[in-house]
Amino acid sequence: MKKFPVLEIFGPTIQGEGMVIGQKTMFVRTAGCDYSCSWCDSAFTWDGSAKDDIRQLTAEQIWNELSELGGDLFSHVTISGGNPALLVHLSELVDLLHEKEIKVAIETQGSRLQPWFSKIDDLTISPKPPSSGMSTDFDKLKEIIDYLDIENRLGHASLKVVVFDEADLEFAKKVHITYPELPFYIQVGNDLVQETSDDKLIGHLLSRYEWLIERSAKEKELNSARILPQLHTLVWGNKRGV
C-alpha cells in the first residue's frame, strides 16, 4: 500500500467554508503544496516549519486513526492540504473511505488533475487570485473541468475564490463567467492569519465580510454567487486542529 504525508487528523468538527459549509466532518490534512500563496493559512504544510510532524501513513493507517478519534460519529471526511491533488495514489484512501460508507470532500487550487477527482463527493476547486502572488494556469483549470464534465461529475464540484481586494474580485468574476455551470463561492480572505486576539480577529473578519457582501451586491456578474466567511475562524480564531 502507498503512503501519504499526513500532518493532522482531527474531528469530528464542521467544515467551515465552501460548498458544504457547516457539514459535520473529520479532517485529514496532507503535507506539501506546489504553490506558496502570500496569505496561506496552512503554510506549515509546505514551508518546512512542521516537517518533523509529517507522518507517512497508508490509507489503512489513516482510516484506523480516523476511527479511533471519531468512532461512529462521522460519515464525512475532508482531505485538505496543502494540495492533496499532488498525491497520485490518493484514490486508495478515497476508495477505502467509500467502502466504509464515508463521503469524501477535497479542496485543491486546480494546478493538477488526478483521475480520482471523479470519485470525490464534494470537490472544491479554488483558483488563487492575484493577491496570493500566484498565477492561475487556466488551461489546466479547463482540463480539470472538462474531465469532470465528461465523467458527469459537475454536480459534485464547485469553484471557490478567496477575495481580499478589488483585483481579486475581478479575478473571481472572470472565473465564474468562464464556468457558469459550476456553483460559485466567494470567500472573504483572512488577512490576519497571525492575529492571536480572537476579538480583534472576529471584528475585523466580520467587517471584511460585510465589505465583500456589499461589493458583490453591486456586481451583476455575481448574481448567482454565494458569499461566505470561514466559520471555523469565527469560532476558533487562528487555532489549528479544530
Added chain:
Amino acid sequence: MKKFPVLEIFGPTIQGEGMVIGQKTMFVRTAGCDYSCSWCDSAFTWDGSAKDDIRQLTAEQIWNELSELGGDLFSHVTISGGNPALLVHLSELVDLLHEKEIKVAIETQGSRLQPWFSKIDDLTISPKPPSSGMSTDFDKLKEIIDYLDIENRLGHASLKVVVFDEADLEFAKKVHITYPELPFYIQVGNDLVQETSDDKLIGHLLSRYEWLIERSAKEKELNSARILPQLHTLVWGNKRGV
C-alpha cells in the same frame, strides 16, 4: 390579480442561513403567521406591532419594487415571513419571478401545504422545536414531504431545525431520522433578539454556535447534518431590513 400582505422588500443582500446560505438574494417579507414562537425574530410580522406598515401588493407591484431596488443586480428572491405558506395564491408571484428568470426560495414551518411548493427552487421546511412553545403537526409535515416526493421535488427542499437546548436537539434528531432523504440543517437559536450591543450579541452567538457544534459532534444520528449560524445576525446584529 390577487394582493399579498407585504411588510418589507429589501436587497440585494445575502441569504444568511440554511440550504443556500451566502446566496445573493432579494427579500420579500410577508405578514402573518399561524404560529407565535416564543423566540420569534420576526414577531413584528404577526404581533400587530407593525400592522400599519403592511401593504397589500399584487405580484406585479412586488416585482416593480424589486426591480426598482435591485435593478439587474439579482437573480434570486427569498420570500420570508411570517409564514408565506398561508398565502394560497402566492404562485402568482412565484410564476412571475420565474418568467423573469429569477429563482425563488421560501421558508415555512410546515404547518400548511400549498400546491405551489412544487415550484419553489429552494424550499426550507423548518419545524419548530419544543423551546418555541409550539407543537409540530407531524401528519402535516408528512403530507408536505410526500407531496414533494410525488412531484419529484425533494432535490429542491431541505429541513432545518433551530436549536436552543437539549430538548430541541432531541427534536432535531427525530425530524432528521424521520426524513433522512432530505438535506438537514441545524441552526443555532438567537436567544438575544432584543440585544442592541452587537459585540455582546456576536460573542454570545458564536459561543452558542460552538456549543451546538460540540453537541452535534457527539450525536451519531447527526453525522450527515450541517450545523450553521445565522450570518446576517453576525454581520448586522438584530437590525431589520438587511
